[in-house]
Amino acid sequence: MSDSTVDSATGRRGRKSGAPTIYDIAELAGVNPSTVSRALNQPGRVSAATEARIRAAAAELDFHINPLARALPTGRTNTLAVVVADITNPVVFGIIRGAERAASRAGFTLIIAESQESGSLEAATIDRLIPSVDGIVLATTRLPDDEITRIAARKPLVTINRAMDGVISVAPDVRPGITQLVDHLHGLGHRTVAFVSGPGRSWISERRWEALLDAARALGMSVFEIGPNSPTIEGGVRAFERVEASGATSVVAYNDLVALGLIKAAREKGIDVPRDLSVAGFDDIFGAEFISPPLTTVRADLLGAGAVAVQELFRKIGVDAAVADSEELTTELVARESTGPLPTAR
Amino acid sequence: MSDSTVDSATGRRGRKSGAPTIYDIAELAGVNPSTVSRALNQPGRVSAATEARIRAAAAELDFHINPLARALPTGRTNTLAVVVADITNPVVFGIIRGAERAASRAGFTLIIAESQESGSLEAATIDRLIPSVDGIVLATTRLPDDEITRIAARKPLVTINRAMDGVISVAPDVRPGITQLVDHLHGLGHRTVAFVSGPGRSWISERRWEALLDAARALGMSVFEIGPNSPTIEGGVRAFERVEASGATSVVAYNDLVALGLIKAAREKGIDVPRDLSVAGFDDIFGAEFISPPLTTVRADLLGAGAVAVQELFRKIGVDAAVADSEELTTELVARESTGPLPTAR
DNA sequence: CCCCGGTTGGCAACCGATTGACAATCGGGG
DNA sequence: CCCCGATTGTCAATCGGTTGCCAACCGGGG
Numbered sequence: 001m002s003d004s005t006v007d008s009a010t011g012r013r014g015r016k017s018g019a020p021t022i023y024d025i026a027e028l029a030g031v032n033p034s035t036v037s038r039a040l041n042q043p044g045r046v047s048a049a050t051e052a053r054i055r056a057a058a059a060e061l062d063f064h065i066n067p068l069a070r071a072l073p074t075g076r077t078n079t080l081a082v083v084v085a086d087i088t089n090p091v092v093f094g095i096i097r098g099a100e101r102a103a104s105r106a107g108f109t110l111i112i113a114e115s116q117e118s119g120s121l122e123a124a125t126i127d128r129l130i131p132s133v134d135g136i137v138l139a140t141t142r143l144p145d146d147e148i149t150r151i152a153a154r155k156p157l158v159t160i161n162r163a164m165d166g167v168i169s170v171a172p173d174v175r176p177g178i179t180q181l182v183d184h185l186h187g188l189g190h191r192t193v194a195f196v197s198g199p200g201r202s203w204i205s206e207r208r209w210e211a212l213l214d215a216a217r218a219l220g221m222s223v224f225e226i227g228p229n230s231p232t233i234e235g236g237v238r239a240f241e242r243v244e245a246s247g248a249t250s251v252v253a254y255n256d257l258v259a260l261g262l263i264k265a266a267r268e269k270g271i272d273v274p275r276d277l278s279v280a281g282f283d284d285i286f287g288a289e290f291i292s293p294p295l296t297t298v299r300a301d302l303l304g305a306g307a308v309a310v311q312e313l314f315r316k317i318g319v320d321a322a323v324a325d326s327e328e329l330t331t332e333l334v335a336r337e338s339t340g341p342l343p344t345a346r
Numbered sequence: 347m348s349d350s351t352v353d354s355a356t357g358r359r360g361r362k363s364g365a366p367t368i369y370d371i372a373e374l375a376g377v378n379p380s381t382v383s384r385a386l387n388q389p390g391r392v393s394a395a396t397e398a399r400i401r402a403a404a405a406e407l408d409f410h411i412n413p414l415a416r417a418l419p420t421g422r423t424n425t426l427a428v429v430v431a432d433i434t435n436p437v438v439f440g441i442i443r444g445a446e447r448a449a450s451r452a453g454f455t456l457i458i459a460e461s462q463e464s465g466s467l468e469a470a471t472i473d474r475l476i477p478s479v480d481g482i483v484l485a486t487t488r489l490p491d492d493e494i495t496r497i498a499a500r501k502p503l504v505t506i507n508r509a510m511d512g513v514i515s516v517a518p519d520v521r522p523g524i525t526q527l528v529d530h531l532h533g534l535g536h537r538t539v540a541f542v543s544g545p546g547r548s549w550i551s552e553r554r555w556e557a558l559l560d561a562a563r564a565l566g567m568s569v570f571e572i573g574p575n576s577p578t579i580e581g582g583v584r585a586f587e588r589v590e591a592s593g594a595t596s597v598v599a600y601n602d603l604v605a606l607g608l609i610k611a612a613r614e615k616g617i618d619v620p621r622d623l624s625v626a627g628f629d630d631i632f633g634a635e636f637i638s639p640p641l642t643t644v645r646a647d648l649l650g651a652g653a654v655a656v657q658e659l660f661r662k663i664g665v666d667a668a669v670a671d672s673e674e675l676t677t678e679l680v681a682r683e684s685t686g687p688l689p690t691a692r
Numbered sequence: 693c694c695c696c697g698g699t700t701g702g703c704a705a706c707c708g709a710t711t712g713a714c715a716a717t718c719g720g721g722g
Numbered sequence: 723c724c725c726c727g728a729t730t731g732t733c734a735a736t737c738g739g740t741t742g743c744c745a746a747c748c749g750g751g752g
Contacts, residue, residue, distance in 0.1 A: 070708080097433050109459070112458040392701075421707080698749095717730075
């Protein structure tokens with residue numbers, strides 16, 4: 001045994017942050033560090049008197065446990081990641097908030113990562129994050145299926161608005177909202193509706209299209225798809241020409257941003273919405289009610305989707321925390337003024 | 347190598363996550379784990395040949411370093427936290443994005459925490475986060491000064507839009523934008539302007555008010571403050587009555603949300619913006635150009651503010667990464683249609 | 693042929709917790 | 723009075739890296 005001189009006398013050398021540790025508590029309370037650990041998180045494992053002494057010492061030192069140090073032996077980080085393609089996309093807003101609430105309610109920390117619309121950057125970011133989190137929510141992913149499968153094999157993972165075999169998925173049911181929307185348009189006299197779709201590979205775009213198709217057919221309306229398009233205002237602007245050429249009297253956009261673009265392009269051509277053309281979107285993003293005209297849209301419970309995604313992750317990793325109010329995720333029509341009666345003459 | 351031997355190391359004994367470690371690499375490369383560590387992050391410390399062998403082994407195992415394990419001995423987590431009061435506030439969007447970009451450019455991970463407008467929750471969240479991060483950005487804090495000081499003593503900390511002694515602060519200079527705005531209003535014929543301020547304790551609200559006061563006085567305009575108000579649409583709605591009573595022909599709101607509320611309330615009373623009343627805001631939030639009427643506003647470089655905040659943190663913790671394009675944060679007027687010529691009769 | 697300085701790699705002690713195994717202690721029943 | 727089981731607390735190994743210190747090794751000059 002080589003005598004380690006520096007040790008006992010000076011105390012722990014070069015403490016980096018000065019944050020108190022369980023060793024400090026142990027010393028103050030006159031017990032062994034492991035007893036401190038047990039007192040603090042295995043209720044009943046140590047005597048009430050000892051526990052009280054330890055808690056008092058912890059309070060006195062303003063002790064906060066170091067989650068990193070805890071994570072090492074336990075393998076549990078109490079952290080979840082939400083990956084989004086674009087933080088400024090209003091859609092991820094509600095998802096993040098719902099997830100954040102749910103996570104913090106269970107004492108979990110949430111990491112938000114932005115992939116900046118790049119699949120490879122997204123994969124790299126996730127690789128970096130994997131060891132530090134207990135689970136991953138893919139809110140608006142750009143990753144190909146096989147890559148998602150690969151990641152899901154390494155960490156609990158939930159996707160939002162994108163279904164895949166063998167991967168837990170959370171998605172509000174689009175049919176109620178779309179059925180309401182189509183009824184609404186039909187009631188206004190429209191008999192033909194165009195769907196300005198999203199990116200070619202978007203799972204949710206296809207779901208919306210299918211639901212629209214079914215609902216429109218059920219009412220005997222003529223319906224067709226225009227796309228694919230970028231899911232942005234610019235995408236809507238660019239799609240407008242084809243909408244106009246199609247002669248449709250009503251148009252359902254992939255999302256509110258695209259709807260905004262359509263309205264903008266229409267205005268520039270002197271076509272009035274909703275007098276000459278009815279436009280509806282999806283998501284009911286912030287501001288949808290303030291624009292001119294206020295946008296008719298199908299709202300999804302994004303907050304709920306974020307919460308349910310976290311809930312599913314908790315279920316998978318064995319945390320029992322009732323965190324989402326409901327698991328019924330649905331959609332509903334929000335009728336405003338961008339849709340109106342059939343144009344009498346065009 | 348199409349024939350990849352089905353991984354001889356089938357079951358690493360009871361390892362919890364199965365993620366490869368430097369020990370696995372060491373074994374595969376026939377060296378000591380410490381040599382692996384050195385090869386991977388102390389360039390030149392090991393021979394080129396050994397390093398190559400180690401890197402090959404790492405690649406073969408698809409090794410990703412465990413940031414938690416690294417953080418323990420080094421005390422460096424490569425993680426930054428951004429704390430916001432309300433994730434749905436459009437203002438924090440740009441800040442988060444700017445910070446995210448800057449952080450990830452330097453290989454740092456960003457944690458977003460929401461305090462849900464509660465000071466005590468914010469303090470608790472930060473206490474929980476402190477051991478896991480290298481620095482903290484307070485984007486829209488609800489914390490009292492002394493609490494901020496307390497935290498700043500424990501971790502590098504930067505505030506945005508709030509200055510305090512002894513704490514690094516980042517804030518775009520409001521004067522250029524406000525001067526432009528006042529010139530703009532004056533040029534339209536307005537001689538009286540009301541400021542609908544933000545929360546009583548808001549540092550940035552006071553800065554805006556002071557700048558507005560100076561600029562208006564310089565032009566001989568009459569100017570007064572109405573407040574405090576909640577920084578929301580609802581806050582604007584509630585403040586409208588007092589604006590109307592004041593007889594001001596132009597009003598500058600604490601932010602775009604408040605401006606929106608004012609416009610909404612005005613419309614409900616049959617008062618047209620901008621014909622009867624000119625309204626301007628701050629921040630140029632998403633949607634400001636689509637609402638009706640498109641909002642005149644003072645835009646701040648929020649993206650830049652987020653990036654500079656991270657830059658300052660890096661400086662403080664000794665990371666040299668040029669990450670922000672510029673450190674000059676300014677503001678500018680974006681004139682749209684919610685401001686117009688002086689009402690001829692009122 | 694030996695000595696020397698510079699490389700290169702290994703050993704072992706940490707970082708701050710957790711936890712299985714075990715020892716000490718205590719009260720109570722026989 | 724002794725033994726036994728239950729309770730309480732201690733020891734030491736461990737998670738996955740990092741790093742100071744030192745030994746082995748290298749080639750070259752004297």
